[in-house]
Amino acid sequence: MTIPAGSLLALDNVYGGYGGVDILRGVTMTVQPGEIVVIIGPNGAGKSTSMKAAFGLVNVREGRVAFEGRDITNWRADRLVKLGMGFVPQEHNVFPSLTVQENLEMGAYLNPKGMRARMDKIFGIFPRLAERRRQAAGLMSGGERQMVAMGRALMAEPRMLLLDEPTAGLSPLFIEQTFERVVEINKLGIGILMVEQNAKQALAIAHRGYVLAMGENRFEDTGPNLLANREVAELFLGG
Amino acid sequence: MYLADFLQLLVYGVISGSILALGAIGVSLIFGILRFAHFAHGDLMTVGAFCALAAVTGLGLPVIAAIPFAILGAVVVAVGIDQTIYRRLRRTAPVILLISSFGMAMALRAVIQIIWGTQDRVYQSGIQLPYRIGDIVLQPAHVWILAGTALLVAAVHLFLQKTSLGKAMRAMSDNMDLARVTGINAERVIIWTWVMGAGLAAVAGVFLAMDTRLHPTMGWHMMLPIFAAAILGGIGKPYGAILGGLIIGVAQELSTLWLSPAYKPAVAFAIMVFMLIVRPQGLLGGRR
């Protein structure tokens, strides 16, 4: 596979893992500017590990990660934030003892200028957060915590956002709303790479998708084509 | 037992509790972020106390004016140890950091003994006229200790709540990985945590020496009640450490109504063990 020029984010034949055997065995994926790209696949496929590899949290033993054409393989996470990347991990993605507002402030830690205006913008996307700005994030519901986590990542004004299962554990209503927010964030010109278990709904809003299994690429196509693919449907979309 | 005796002991308890609190805040902050019990913290207090002594004897300063020298000395030592030794061990098991801090505690004590000897010293000899409030007696040093602690606790509170560095410290203590992903430069925040912890320890050391006297083992002997205070309040919670310090200080003093003062450390130890069994997350601990 070759990496198209002008990619926002590119993983090129990435091998790596947590010290022992490689979890990722030649993962390749790209996000073009303005795209929503969804990664689906069974549990333990290496979806979270791929995101961590892109964000300098898992050692990339072989292969390359690039952001806007610049090689960022194994860069430290805080440097990637400075460069314009944001990451919302799957779990433990808020600071529980900090208030909602303080969580958002931390997102702007590297670049506090104009923080108020940015925070107001985020309160515009997630009005619920404005109501609960003084509440400790750890005391909020799962759906609200997910909003805090996304808001925190957006405070750094990233051009690329990595979301690891943003709808995990949410009620159907919140799942719906979360996907709407993701589309809204994407419309601001932010490229999105998202891992999702609610694969059908996620592919419905995606420009493209990848199916990952056992640390390798299995399928790659546009959202609608993946949804229409019989084999993908049988194996990964629950029939 | 007379009410006056009780009140006098209560005041002494708050005074020694203040000193414990200043030490325990640092232990708690460092544990929150680096996940190990810093055994050399008491010896940082001693370093601070002796650096102040150097300024008192060398420059002829009154002891209060020598406090900045105490802070400077302890901060340089703490950041130096962190950058040369602890930093290399950050990715290992926390118990390795704990044991190396135990080693650093002994090393610091030995250096202090080599420089200043092992005899007791004081900042200022001669008797100072005490203040009397009703039946309660207060030494001038005690007034400094109480006022200084109140000031520092307020400053720590404002720092943690209002400044972005203070909030980043709380964020790191919540979740170090998320802090990195958020863009917080963890190493820089760690250094500032040492600056703050060591600075407070230095002041605690000077206060302890003002209340008693200087000796190379003075800080080491405070480690047990300081750990007890940090655990009582909820380890990793600076506000808990303040509360824990005051409770341990008061409990130790009041215990002398019934027990020999020689049992003070046993009182701290008993409270610590009791808390670890009954409520290991501490008084102000959440779920941890």
Ligand SMILES: Nc1ncnc2c1ncn2[C@@H]1O[C@H](COP(=O)(O)OP(=O)(O)O)[C@@H](O)[C@H]1O
């Ligand atoms: N921190 C870790 N240390 C060691 N192994 C891990 C760690 N996290 C995940 N793994 C392993 O890596 C594999 C892929 O995990 P992950 O990327 O989380 O899968 P998923 O596709 O469900 O997100 C699994 O076999 C998992 O057990």
Ligand SMILES: [Mg+2]
């Ligand atoms: Mg996962």
